[in-house]
Amino acid sequence: MKNINLLDKNSNSAIILAGIIALIIGVGVARFVFTSLLPPMLENYLTVSFAGILASVNYMGYLAGSIFAVFIKDVYTKVKFFRLGMVISIATTFVLATTHNEILWLISRVIAGFGAAMALVVGSAIVMSKLKIDNKTKAMGIHFSGIGFSILVSDLIVRGVFSFDGTWEDAWLVLTIFAAVASIYPIYVLSFGKKVNTNVVKHHFDIKLFTPFVILLILAYFCEGVGMVVQSTFIPDIINSLEGLEGYGNLTWTIVGLAGIPSCIIWMNLAHKFGSVNIIIISMSLQVVGILISVLTNNMYLNLLSGVLYGGTFIGLVALFMSLGGKLAGSNPVILMGALTTAYGVGQVLAPLYSVALIEKFGNYDYALFLTAFIVSSGVVLLLISKILKIVKD
Structure with a gap:
């Protein structure tokens, strides 16, 4: 049986794992965990109305990012924007942990939506480009299971914080730290070595x-x-x-x-x-x-x-x-x-x-x-x- 080296950035297993972790950060932390934290935030900060507006502007950012991502052709440019998405996902989560300013929350949710698009759309494109496997459809099916993992993992982190009598602000802070540490792996693996000449078809x-x-x-x-x-x-x-x-x-x-x-x-x-x-x-x-x-x-x-x-x-x-x-x-x-x-x-x-x-x-x-x-x-x-x-x- 062939040994699996998860530190080899060209290993299919490492690539899929990195893609799943990227989705946990970019989709789970930057988007879906908002749903986990909605009930406690509704108790002493948010209104349902403002929560709906925050969700809407988050998807505006995601929509803009998704359309923008479609037109990124060069793989090295994709890597740059993917890494930007990781940084955005971390930074915008930190904003929610440290301020109650509604304007900053609105801005952060828009930008977080763009970051989520970079993680999901651009990150998935990088995963597909790097995989060296005949049946990429099945492999990408495993990769997209990361969306389910993004909900589960981020929700479990929130549950862990509340089990220690933490607040929703504490949860956002712990999620920020988790995302910062976890992002190191996908940033390392989902990259390319020496430059290669690629013909961009218009x-x-x-x-x-x-x-x-x-x-x-x-x-x-x-x-x-x-x-x-x-x-x-x-x-x-x-x-x-x-x-x-x-x-x-x-x-x-x-x-x-x-x-x-x-x-x-x-x-x-x-x-x-x-x-x-x-x-x-x-x-x-x-x-x-x-x-x-x-x-x-x-x-x-x-x-x-x-x-x-x-x-x-x-x-x-x-x-x-x-x-x-x-x-x-x-x-x-x-x-x-x-x-x-x-x-x-x-x-x-x-x-x-x-x-x-x-x-x-x-x-x-x-x-x-x-x-x-x-x-x-x-x-x-x-x-x-x-x-x-x-x-x-x-």
Whole structure:
């Protein structure tokens, strides 16, 4: 059996591990841990309204970073921006630990969103470039399990801080220290040695890519962007607001992370067997069920199941949509991937804003969840229409 050297930056195992750690820092610490800390921050600092605004501006930063990342071609430039993303993720977390200034929080969340994009989009591109393996699809499935790990690890750190009677400010500080130390490994591994000559192929805008099916796919991905962000922002507080489930919110969020770890690999394997569109329809439908559970019942087990359904779908759906988009784009991926990313990002930005408005008007999460379920269901309907009209390219 070949020895695994995790200090060899050209080892496939080291590359995948570094990619997962980068996601824990850039996506977990810089984004998802905000959800873990939302209930205690709502108790003595944040309002639901301001929390929604912070979530929205964070996704604005992520959207801008994702679109920017699409146009970075040179691998050495990618490395520079990836490292910048690591630094941003650490610095913006430190801001939340050391100040209560709302303007600084807004600025830090926007910048943190950009850093998360550098970690996820650019970091994943570097991982794919460095891997020396025939079947990169399976390897990238393992890499994207890091999104599930990012939720789980960051949530466990928060739980550890509170187990020692720490405050949410203490949690942000511990997360800053953790990210600073952990970032050393991915910064070391996800880099390249001597300069190599790479031919950058420039692609021009091709309107022919935007077939009726691609347009429906883009609209469906917008709907999924909406479905992803409402629960990722509010699910602990949603669960805690249900009668008899006070205190179960963070447990549900932990379950989201656990369910998310294997989801990408499972859904991608199913898509290979049964077709991407069919599996996307099934996954989005399950997500709708998960969204509606908290509106229809306060049963503890069913609401824990809602966490499983959310964590088990949203990460896999990103991989499914982007993989299908890449397949449809062929040798000209930039415009189509950018369009998908933009649609998803717009959904992420809008969802917290309408959620806040509905929560403030009705005093609960029910109408925000009903509207979110309707929008995600609309995405399912769009894809069903593509199958009825037989314009699917799977």
